[in-house]
Amino acid sequence: MVLAAGLGQRMRPLTDERPKPMIAVNGAPMIDQLLDRLAEAGVEEAVVNLHHHAGQLRRHLEGRTRPRILFSEEETLLDTGGGVARALPQLGEAPFFVANGDVVWLDGPDPALRRLAEAWDPETMDALLLLQPGSGAFGYEGPGDFRMDPAGRLTRRAERKLAPFVYAGLHILAPRLFEDAPEGAFSLNLLWDKAAAAGRLFGLRHEGAWYHVGTPQALAAVERELALELGGWRDDTNGG
Template structure:
């Protein structure tokens, strides 16, 4: 089996989700009754991940305590004395992630699988001969709670480029990806964004995407949380009357 290790990015302050994140780490915020990070770890366990690294900073002790009951997948924590951003956080955790490609999941994403488990689809699609990074993408028009201009354009071979100025991109990054560890060579020590790596890989035409085939929910602000709660309730068991009311 390929892709047996994963990282969950959970260190951020969740500024846009205040005041909820003043007392609760954003990944612990419940959507439809389940903390977002619990859903992610359950999917990693189902994908038979052998080790998952969770980085900690904002309210880190509270998050560590919350995760103490998880045995699958086995967890390792990466403590950050300063926020290292997405790229710096992954780079710090590389000794635990090993020398093979790995999954990285944002700790605050919510998705529903389509016909196959999403992580298994990424695993099957991953081709290290053609790719250095593989991003899960949600079609922007059906990204629930998202009203931005999108992130990427994908060509027929699955290669990605950035949205150009004043362009509306058809795909939004869905917060789940596969990365090669060697991508972090010659990157800064300390904080930096994974966008630095994406731009380098785009130049080599080795950043690829996979279109998500299920629902995906943007949960960035308290109002997004309310929308995700409603949509998940409808998707997972809401009645006809509730659906009609939501459309009015």
């Protein structure tokens, strides 16, 4: 599931005429780079939700075959959880990746998506989140999201406290987590809290670089950093 329906308000004016996931980072739209990596990880089918500039994004993706694209159009924004819940009939009954359509990262020695898949344990997990250490999250200035114990179980950052890990925009969910979910719009945070209360919310530390692209100024900074890091980044062997 690729979350691509949001308004991208903090990226205005760049999102006045396009959806945020279609903004290019170092020469290629963020959503194309994500889909390339999903294909490389063996994903054959991806559901993309649509709302903001829905027709433009549909036209951009509808000819794609790796992965094959299904669309879930939202007349009214359903937030992250509601968007995934609406697409459940297309996603099937097995655990699935959920990815932000605007996530930008570099892999470490092993691809992050493969590491998530290999770490997934359906006996103990309802959700497995990729986490970036806040100290190494380029462009991120928040207080963090989670603490992680030695077994990988996650707890929320306490109010007015700092937490060492930031959600990196990629995770695996079990469909059973949506049982008794609300109707309409709701955040995936609600389901993460449900999993945490049952001791079934886990994290995996990202081994590579991760970039927060929230504003036009942040985009420019990420472009400069990637140019320095990779000397004009565009690695077509892994889509990143």
